[in-house]
Amino acid sequence: MMKLDDLNDAAAADFVALLDGTYEHSPWIAERAAAARPFKSLAALKVALARVVREAGIDEQLGLIRAHPELAGKAAVAGELTAESTNEQQKAGLTACTPEEFAKLQKLNADYNARFGWPFILAVRGPRGTGFTRAEIIATFERRLRAHPDVERAECLRQIHRIAEIRLNDKFGVRPELGEQLWDWAAALAAHSETEGFLTCTYATPTHTAVAEQLMAWMRDCGFDEVRRDAVGNVVGVYNGTGDISTQQRLLTGSHYDTVRRAGRFDGRLGIFVPMLVVRELHRAGRRLPFGLEVVGFSEEEGQRFPADFLGSSALVGAFQPAWLEGADAAGIMLRDAMQAAGLPGTMESIQSIKRDPSRYLGFVEVHIEQGPVLDSLDLPLGIVTSINGSRRYTGEIVGLASHAGTTPMGQRRDAAAGVAELILFTEQRAAAVPDVVGTVGMLEVPSGSINVIPGRCRFSLDLRATTDEARDALDADVRAKLEEICQRRGLSFTLQPTLAANAAPSDPAWQARWEAAVTELGLPLHRLPSGAGHDAMKLHELLPQAMLFVRGGNGGISHNPLESVTVDDAELAVKTFCLLCQNTADLS
Numbered sequence: 001m002m003k004l005d006d007l008n009d010a011a012a013a014d015f016v017a018l019l020d021g022t023y024e025h026s027p028w029i030a031e032r033a034a035a036a037r038p039f040k041s042l043a044a045l046k047v048a049l050a051r052v053v054r055e056a057g058i059d060e061q062l063g064l065i066r067a068h069p070e071l072a073g074k075a076a077v078a079g080e081l082t083a084e085s086t087n088e089q090q091k092a093g094l095t096a097c098t099p100e101e102f103a104k105l106q107k108l109n110a111d112y113n114a115r116f117g118w119p120f121i122l123a124v125r126g127p128r129g130t131g132f133t134r135a136e137i138i139a140t141f142e143r144r145l146r147a148h149p150d151v152e153r154a155e156c157l158r159q160i161h162r163i164a165e166i167r168l169n170d171k172f173g174v175r176p177e178l179g180e181q182l183w184d185w186a187a188a189l190a191a192h193s194e195t196e197g198f199l200t201c202t203y204a205t206p207t208h209t210a211v212a213e214q215l216m217a218w219m220r221d222c223g224f225d226e227v228r229r230d231a232v233g234n235v236v237g238v239y240n241g242t243g244d245i246s247t248q249q250r251l252l253t254g255s256h257y258d259t260v261r262r263a264g265r266f267d268g269r270l271g272i273f274v275p276m277l278v279v280r281e282l283h284r285a286g287r288r289l290p291f292g293l294e295v296v297g298f299s300e301e302e303g304q305r306f307p308a309d310f311l312g313s314s315a316l317v318g319a320f321q322p323a324w325l326e327g328a329d330a331a332g333i334m335l336r337d338a339m340q341a342a343g344l345p346g347t348m349e350s351i352q353s354i355k356r357d358p359s360r361y362l363g364f365v366e367v368h369i370e371q372g373p374v375l376d377s378l379d380l381p382l383g384i385v386t387s388i389n390g391s392r393r394y395t396g397e398i399v400g401l402a403s404h405a406g407t408t409p410m411g412q413r414r415d416a417a418a419g420v421a422e423l424i425l426f427t428e429q430r431a432a433a434v435p436d437v438v439g440t441v442g443m444l445e446v447p448s449g450s451i452n453v454i455p456g457r458c459r460f461s462l463d464l465r466a467t468t469d470e471a472r473d474a475l476d477a478d479v480r481a482k483l484e485e486i487c488q489r490r491g492l493s494f495t496l497q498p499t500l501a502a503n504a505a506p507s508d509p510a511w512q513a514r515w516e517a518a519v520t521e522l523g524l525p526l527h528r529l530p531s532g533a534g535h536d537a538m539k540l541h542e543l544l545p546q547a548m549l550f551v552r553g554g555n556g557g558i559s560h561n562p563l564e565s566v567t568v569d570d571a572e573l574a575v576k577t578f579c580l581l582c583q584n585t586a587d588l589s
């Protein structure tokens with residue numbers, strides 16, 4: 001088995017020879033990465049190799065892509081593949097296709113090549129490392145055939161890095177066993193769903209209760225000292241520290257186990273599994289920290305079933321509103337009744353009793369899948385969250401005059417949709433002009449519009465977010481001023497209703513620094529980024545210092561979608577980072 005020292009100590013030519021076969025027929029990648037030695041970890045080596053490719057020219061990147069064989073292609077049949085490719089294609093069962101599958105793959109190969117001009121690249125061993133089925137391979141092939149060429153080229157390169165990662169693991173004889181356990185938990189938990197064929201787990205349903213029970217069983221297996229479901233259905237596991245447990249402080253962590261409809265497996269749940277594995281490792285080693293570790297699987301964050309969200313974390317900070325109990329779902333079932341049907345008390349007294357006393361806690365940390373494309377596009381497994389964005393949302397309507405599309409001259413129109421169109425373009429430009437500020441019109445509708453009628457009304461939504469409240473408010477003021485100006489100039493009127501205002505939750509500098517130190521100790525470069533999405537940490541922010549760690553999502557970082565994915569290697573790094581965070585915090589106390 002290869003060792004990192006062998007690579008770090010080798011002459012440059014030997015370094016390249018040792019990595020032969022990692023990137024298909026492309027020794028230039030190892031040649032350029034040699035200068036970045038010494039590597040602190042295998043993960044650091046992987047990042048350095050990927051960086052060489054990212055910084056290469058498009059021609060070199062295309063050369064690398066074209067150095068790969070087609071899947072189940074002619075070369076495979078003729079026995080002309082490299083040893084690594086033969087092994088991978090065999091393991092994926094691509095050498096055992098039925099005649100129909102083989103014909104399908106040949107057609108896909110031909111169509112793909114005609115569209116993009118390079119072979120389709122897929123790490124057939126997949127994010128789990130044990131391989132896609134042939135049906136999954138064909139479905140992925142069909143989906144990616146429709147992608148934009150720039151997007152698809154980037155995806156091919158990321159698949160090539162994943163292939164290299166698995167080949168390096170084989171060379172080094174390492175298996176990301178913690179990551180594999182996390183992945184298998186995510187798969188097993190996703191088997192509980194309200195919908196056939198997709199993952200859906202909304203609050204206080206039988207599925208939701210089954211998920212809570214499964215989490216509790218696993219927590220007991222991990223060696224938690226206390227495991228319970230609380231008054232709002234949060235699953236709480238405590239691993240005591242050394243010393244007097246009645247007075248010792250705890251580190252609070254966790255994320256949500258409810259999901260959106262047609263969800264991914266890792267949103268929320270990743271942040272429960274990571275600290276569960278930390279506890280399992282501590283327990284197996286017979287170790288305790290000088291502080292307690294309290295892991296919460298929050299019961300509700302996504303706001304899917306009832307007209308309120310963050311039910312689980314709101315209860316912990318004492319922000320659960322009595323009126324929420326009266327809210328009803330689409331079937332008319334009140335939250336209180338749903339809670340009681342799920343075996344929860346459904347009373348304000350019980351909910352208020354679980355508010356946490358901040359003096360008992362060191363802080364709150366949360367691990368979460370990024371749910372965006374940033375880390376994936378930078379080839380980085382982990383990112384440090386600087387702030388959870390503050391936001392303002394509105395629904396609005398511009399009113400003009402619906403008149404004949406043929407007879408009304410351009411200068412005499414009062415087109416409501418054209419007014420909103422101007423607002424959309426302004427919002428896009430204004431948000432893009434400031435780093436980490438985003439603005440979106442996600443809903444747009446001309447009520448009962450016709451092809452031959454100038455839009456008299458146009459409804460729209462506005463979603464404005466920024467890392468600080470100041471930046472959010474400045475964007476908000478500019479967009480609203482522009483709306484007034486547009487309507488004034490075009491002879492239109494408008495209404496605008498605020499529907500949500502959430503303050504930014506900047507990370508606590510000390511806890512953010514602890515995440516950074518842990519990531520650095522793993523030999524990984526630091527990348528800081530804001531969270532555009534809301535998270536439980538945003539609620540805990542009202543009570544405790546908080547900081548988050550992001551884990552790269554695959555498939556371009558897609559989330560709230562069944563395509564959401566993390567690799568076992570990235571999951572493993574997240575667990576190791578959390579272990580180091582605990583260790584470093586222990587060393588301070």
Ligand SMILES: [Zn+2]
Nearest residue numbers: 256267268301
């Ligand atoms: Zn989430």
